[in-house]
Amino acid sequence: MIYLDHNATTPIDSRVLEAMMPYLVSHYGNPSTLYRSGRLARSAVEAARIQVASLVGAQPAQVIFTSGGTEANNLALKGFCWNKPCCAELLVGATEHDSVLSPAESLEKSGWGLGRIPVDGNGLIDIDRLSSVVSDKTRLMSVMMASNETGVVQDIAALAAWAKNRGITFHSDAVQVAGKLPINFPQSGVQMMSLSAHKMYGPKGVGALVVDRSIELEPLFHGGGQEKGDRSGTENVAAIVGFGKAAELAMQERSQRAKDAERLRSKLEKGLSGMARVVVFADQAKRLPNTLQLGVEGVDGEMLLMQLDRKGIEVSSGSACSSGGKEPSHVLLSMGVERELARSAIRVSLGRDNSENDIDTFLREFKQIISRL
Numbered sequence: 511m512i513y514l515d516h517n518a519t520t521p522i523d524s525r526v527l528e529a530m531m532p533y534l535v536s537h538y539g540n541p542s543t544l545y546r547s548g549r550l551a552r553s554a555v556e557a558a559r560i561q562v563a564s565l566v567g568a569q570p571a572q573v574i575f576t577s578g579g580t581e582a583n584n585l586a587l588k589g590f591c592w593n594k595p596c597c598a599e600l601l602v603g604a605t606e607h608d609s610v611l612s613p614a615e616s617l618e619k620s621g622w623g624l625g626r627i628p629v630d631g632n633g634l635i636d637i638d639r640l641s642s643v644v645s646d647k648t649r650l651m652s653v654m655m656a657s658n659e660t661g662v663v664q665d666i667a668a669l670a671a672w673a674k675n676r677g678i679t680f681h682s683d684a685v686q687v688a689g690k691l692p693i694n695f696p697q698s699g700v701q702m703m704s705l706s707a708h709k710m711y712g713p714k715g716v717g718a719l720v721v722d723r724s725i726e727l728e729p730l731f732h733g734g735g736q737e738k739g740d741r742s743g744t745e746n747v748a749a750i751v752g753f754g755k756a757a758e759l760a761m762q763e764r765s766q767r768a769k770d771a772e773r774l775r776s777k778l779e780k781g782l783s784g785m786a787r788v789v790v791f792a793d794q795a796k797r798l799p800n801t802l803q804l805g806v807e808g809v810d811g812e813m814l815l816m817q818l819d820r821k822g823i824e825v826s827s828g829s830a831c832s833s834g835g836k837e838p839s840h841v842l843l844s845m846g847v848e849r850e851l852a853r854s855a856i857r858v859s860l861g862r863d864n865s866e867n868d869i870d871t872f873l874r875e876f877k878q879i880i881s882r883l
């Protein structure tokens with residue numbers, strides 16, 4: 511099998527699994543208890559907090575562990591807005607992940623104004639067009655650091671500075687960037703940032719919201735007051751330990767992983783460039799080193815995905831979380847891509863175990879399949 515869907519999830523690193531095992535088997539104490547096994551679990555959670563904070567240059571106290579990127583995004587948007595008198599306005603990027611768009615739409619139903627920030631043909635937000643969507647009621651703005659579909663990387667520092675000048679709090683979904691590109695939370699100007707472990711060779715079901723502590727959030731869950739009251743519920747200790755280890759490894763290996771991915775992506779792009787009817791989306795923008803989204807005129811993306819699957823090659827049609835839906839990707843539509851071409855999209859996202867051979871095999875099978883379809 512050739513796995514080319516690392517933006518959907520990554521395999522767990524054996525070193526991560528090894529770090530997690532003791533907390534599943536022997537050190538199973540509840541970190542809120544005072545006896546030895548509880549204290550061991552507590553210190554493991556706090557060590558992981560330091561590792562995750564280090565990956566993004568944050569303070570450990572700024573890290574709130576969550577059940578993943580989805581919860582982190584919900585906590586950022588709902589937690590922020592619920593803490594304010596109802597209702598003002600929030601802005602979200604047009605290409606955001608559903609875990610930002612859906613809570614934003616839910617807030618809209620409860621009375622908040624919601625604006626979508628348009629992108630250009632390369633999926634980039636044009637700062638000059640922001641004035642058409644902002645108002646004096648805008649309190650929060652959420653723009654992802656990079657798209658899970660196209661890989662397009664936004665100029666977050668410029669957007670955050672723009673928001674700061676207007677007294678608007680800025681959240682960024684960094685789920686796809688952490689472990690792939692360097693992030694510095696304090697320097698980015700971002701006040702809330704979402705992370706997820708399973709996109710960087712960590713376990714599924716754990717993530718974090720990194721937050722500037724001057725921001726007050728209403729918790730999504732109330733209960734035992736864990737995570738300083740920001741996220742009640744007994745900590746998923748083993749997963750948090752795994753997240754910490756994955757973050758530590760990502761810090762050590764990030765630049766090599768990025769170099770390797772970029773080399774393979776260039777090879778892929780070069781191979782595709784000679785093929786008729788094939789379009790690479792957002793190829794003029796800065797993109798994540800491992801990501802390439804393409805369309806093939808006159809071909810259905812899901813059909814293409816299934817044919818590749820029959821050859822043992824796994825790719826995604828747009829965002830994994832919404833595949834199965836018949837609607838073309840909202841990301842491509844917001845970039846002005848025609849519906850038919852958007853429907854043909856597949857995404858290839860490379861990981862550290864991919865080889866030149868994988869790219870050769872993909873190109874050979876892909877060429878044969880599209881000539882038949």
Ligand SMILES: Cc1ncc(COP(=O)(O)O)c(C=O)c1O
Pocket residue numbers: 517518577578579580581583607609654656657658683685686706707708715716717830831
């Ligand atoms: C950009 C982005 N944000 C958020 C998420 C959700 O993260 P999780 O799967 O940890 O809930 C994903 C997952 O696909 C993503 O790609």
